[in-house]
Amino acid sequence: MSMSLRVVVPPHPLIGHWLTVLRDQQTPPALFATAMAELGRWLTYEALRDWIPHRRVPVQTPLAETEGTVVDAAVPILVVPILRAGLGLWEGGRTVLPAAQVAHIGLVRDEASGQAHCYLDKLPATIPANAGVLVFDPMVATGGTLLQVLERLEAKGVSGQRLRVISALAASPGLKVLGERFADLTLYTACIDAELDAAFRIVPGLGDAGDRLYGTEPDSAPAGG
Numbered sequence: 001m002s003m004s005l006r007v008v009v010p011p012h013p014l015i016g017h018w019l020t021v022l023r024d025q026q027t028p029p030a031l032f033a034t035a036m037a038e039l040g041r042w043l044t045y046e047a048l049r050d051w052i053p054h055r056r057v058p059v060q061t062p063l064a065e066t067e068g069t070v071v072d073a074a075v076p077i078l079v080v081p082i083l084r085a086g087l088g089l090w091e092g093g094r095t096v097l098p099a100a101q102v103a104h105i106g107l108v109r110d111e112a113s114g115q116a117h118c119y120l121d122k123l124p125a126t127i128p129a130n131a132g133v134l135v136f137d138p139m140v141a142t143g144g145t146l147l148q149v150l151e152r153l154e155a156k157g158v159s160g161q162r163l164r165v166i167s168a169l170a171a172s173p174g175l176k177v178l179g180e181r182f183a184d185l186t187l188y189t190a191c192i193d194a195e196l197d198a199a200f201r202i203v204p205g206l207g208d209a210g211d212r213l214y215g216t217e218p219d220s221a222p223a224g225g
Helices: 013-023 029-048 086-093 144-155 172-181 209-214
Strands: 006-008 054-060 065-071 077-083 105-109 116-121 132-136 163-167 169-171 186-189
Touching: 013 029, 029 086, 029 132, 029 163, 029 186, 029 209, 077 086, 077 144, 086 132, 086 163, 105 144, 116 144, 132 144, 144 163, 144 172, 169 172, 169 186
Parallel strands: 006 186, 077 105, 077 132, 132 163, 163 186
Antiparallel strands: 054 065, 105 116
């Protein structure tokens, strides 16, 4: 059976609203952080809709016994925010998954070559065979940053339906790269932009997510892609 990368762009007005706030060059860092967190929250909610482990249980109401649904706490969830701006997305996702284990990973992209290099890897030595893994990548431009993270997870036995990615924005060239290497991947994003410019930036995009989130000057801190 052939497989292809599954990219989900939820048609929710609030997702469109917060993405528009992120795109606006006049948005100050504080509001940018709010918009990033809100996108993280709504995209996490959508990503978990048919994925989060749950089970049916009996429950006694004040009037009668019935049956309800609860999240299955016996199945662990590992969250992997890609630094820096992945933390902004996870800030919102954390309100949906407050009990998830978190493992940070940081990559910096060489602006000349577009290649990403890892400077921090806090992935656990072993990941339980039944664990679900959510990766928070602020933007998928060339796909190189996310590709490296997925390959590190693959080396620990995580791939396929156990894995989902949440990204504020994705570019078609990066998605093509991901699809060629991880055909069974599912990715949730607010929008797909068609192009990258000569500096490997998403166009029209939203600028450098890390710089705008933390109010730093361009090229003064690591950025992913």
